[in-house]
Amino acid sequence: MSNKAVSGRRAQWLRGVLDLAVLALLAESGEDYGYTLLQRLTEAGFPEMKAGTLYPLLNRLAADGLVRSEWRAGEGGPGRKFFALTDEGRGVLSEQGPQWTEFARNAIAVLERGVRT
Amino acid sequence: MKTSDEKYLEELHIALRWHDLSGARVGEVLAEVETHLNETGEDPVRAFGRPREYAALVVDALPPNSGKMSTAEKIGGAFTTGVLAYFGVSFLSRGLAGGAVTYTPVDAVSSAVLLVLILLGVALFLRSATAVEAKNRRSYGIGGAVAVLAAIASAGVAHRLVDEGETLFELPAAGGIAIGAALLLVVVVMLAKAIKRGKVVDPR
Numbered sequence: 001m002s003n004k005a006v007s008g009r010r011a012q013w014l015r016g017v018l019d020l021a022v023l024a025l026l027a028e029s030g031e032d033y034g035y036t037l038l039q040r041l042t043e044a045g046f047p048e049m050k051a052g053t054l055y056p057l058l059n060r061l062a063a064d065g066l067v068r069s070e071w072r073a074g075e076g077g078p079g080r081k082f083f084a085l086t087d088e089g090r091g092v093l094s095e096q097g098p099q100w101t102e103f104a105r106n107a108i109a110v111l112e113r114g115v116r117t
Numbered sequence: 118m119k120t121s122d123e124k125y126l127e128e129l130h131i132a133l134r135w136h137d138l139s140g141a142r143v144g145e146v147l148a149e150v151e152t153h154l155n156e157t158g159e160d161p162v163r164a165f166g167r168p169r170e171y172a173a174l175v176v177d178a179l180p181p182n183s184g185k186m187s188t189a190e191k192i193g194g195a196f197t198t199g200v201l202a203y204f205g206v207s208f209l210s211r212g213l214a215g216g217a218v219t220y221t222p223v224d225a226v227s228s229a230v231l232l233v234l235i236l237l238g239v240a241l242f243l244r245s246a247t248a249v250e251a252k253n254r255r256s257y258g259i260g261g262a263v264a265v266l267a268a269i270a271s272a273g274v275a276h277r278l279v280d281e282g283e284t285l286f287e288l289p290a291a292g293g294i295a296i297g298a299a300l301l302l303v304v305v306v307m308l309a310k311a312i313k314r315g316k317v318v319d320p321r
Binding site: 034035050051052055056057059060063064071073079080081 | 145146148149150152153156157159163164165166170171174175177178179180320321
């Protein structure tokens, strides 16, 4: 499989889970800003995370009412935009997070059986 | 801030403008990008993609009620402004020339054809300005230019194809000046609102 095809497939996986992953990270930390969210996603093993992927997603989640955002003045520097979960975001994560993890468990079981064959 | 970052932000600003986002939304996006680049020192194209590509991503991620005009709103707004400006200038100039302002079937046909072709040209130029792929930018740009040239040509052709016919309506010069001035005033108000909506606000 070509590098482009592999990269395209990984992009599809990411599209399927990134919004829930961002909600989960915000639930864990209470609030966060774009750059450190990006670092945490990369450290968690999410492939090829770029700012150009994360910021539009964060703004879409804010427009959908699942997160709220706030610019805060930095100490001696320009401001940072912080994001935090709203109650609605917490509700979506509570409802869809378990559904996604069950789906992922089933997918892992099928793939592992096939790979072992 | 590096010169390359400033250049990237300028190009992104222009790319976002072509999508006709509100000034508040443009300011928000530019502030996010600038803050990220200052903090990380990352190459902007590596972090966000080319300015046109990132502008398209930003617009795709926005729901309809968040500072983005739909294509229908953009074209409708441009068309309304164009029609009001066209008739405003036409009535005002004819009135100021001293004679009565008359409208014949030829005027009606040539106005309609001119406005449709100008509208098509504007729509194609807008698509060209926001297209990400170079070949699409070229195709839409050429289409827009052809539509505008056809609009210019149509003014002469209408008089050959349509009989002058009876006058559809006639206004005294003063009436033409008053209506023309009123239409142009509406255009100025619409443009002032558009400028206010488009004013970029840095949220930081």
